[in-house]
Amino acid sequence: GAVVSQHPSRVICKSGTSVKIECRSLDFQATTMFWYRQFPKKSLMLMATSNEGSKATYEQGVEKDKFLINHASLTLSTLTVTSAHPEDSSFYICSALKGQKNTEAFFGQGTRLTVV
Amino acid sequence: AQTVTQSQPEMSVQEAETVTLSCTYDTSESDYYLFWYKQPPSRQMILVIRQEAYKQQNATENRFSVNFQKAAKSFSLKISDSQLGDAAMYFCASRDSGGYQKVTFGTGTKLQVIP
Numbered sequence: 001g002a003v004v005s006q007h008p009s010r011v012i013c014k015s016g017t018s019v020k021i022e023c024r025s026l027d028f029q030a031t032t033m034f035w036y037r038q039f040p041k042k043s044l045m046l047m048a049t050s051n052e053g054s055k056a057t058y059e060q061g062v063e064k065d066k067f068l069i070n071h072a073s074l075t076l077s078t079l080t081v082t083s084a085h086p087e088d089s090s091f092y093i094c095s096a097l098k099g100q101k102n103t104e105a106f107f108g109q110g111t112r113l114t115v116v
Numbered sequence: 117a118q119t120v121t122q123s124q125p126e127m128s129v130q131e132a133e134t135v136t137l138s139c140t141y142d143t144s145e146s147d148y149y150l151f152w153y154k155q156p157p158s159r160q161m162i163l164v165i166r167q168e169a170y171k172q173q174n175a176t177e178n179r180f181s182v183n184f185q186k187a188a189k190s191f192s193l194k195i196s197d198s199q200l201g202d203a204a205m206y207f208c209a210s211r212d213s214g215g216y217q218k219v220t221f222g223t224g225t226k227l228q229v230i231p
Contacts, residue, residue, distance in 0.1 A: 105211070
């Protein structure tokens with residue numbers, strides 16, 4: 001398998017502040033990473049596709065100015081929740097594709113964000 | 117666009133027995149992949165089994181096997197000899213082989229294993 005590390009695993013922030021979540025592929029290079037949001041007892045909802053060296057592709061309804069994604073290297077993608085509100089509280093999960101084609105997706109352990 | 121449907125929000129199985137989780141999907145792609153993921157209370161997503169759409173043979177991984185019916189767009193997961201550690205949320209998912217290879221998840225089935 002392969003390891004994807006997500007940091008932090010839990011974060012509490014105040015309303016109006018920004019918080020950054022990191023997603024690292026530890027033992028492989030990932031051209032493409034994905035960011036998901038999961039509400040309690042719900043499925044994973046794709047927020048955006050992050051491609052190294054280019055702008056992220058956001059899913060319909062996801063505010064790109066609120067959820068800033070940067071994929072500056074082949075092993076790191078970051079999600080920054082800007083001007084956080086309590087409704088942004090959720091579980092955020094990243095995944096990384098290993099390889100170019102016929103690839104496997106590996107998931108981080110997730111980040112529990114609580115905005116107070 | 118792809119859609120994945122899991123019609124069983126919750127299932128239960130007696131330890132050591134067999135259980136089948138249902139999944140149907142819809143895609144316009146000819147080349148795609150199907151997956152079952154397990155999400156235990158830790159929330160870590162774990163790949164259980166994968167199936168390439170072009171393969172007719174059903175995938176098998178130890179106690180886990182699938183029944184892939186391509187014409188019916190059905191992809192069920194069978195867990196044999198259920199163990200307490202199998203208790204988790206199970207998500208069926210599909211992924212195109214081209215483009216960004218986005219994964220689309222079903223709504224999940226919560227599996228309870230009864231000792």
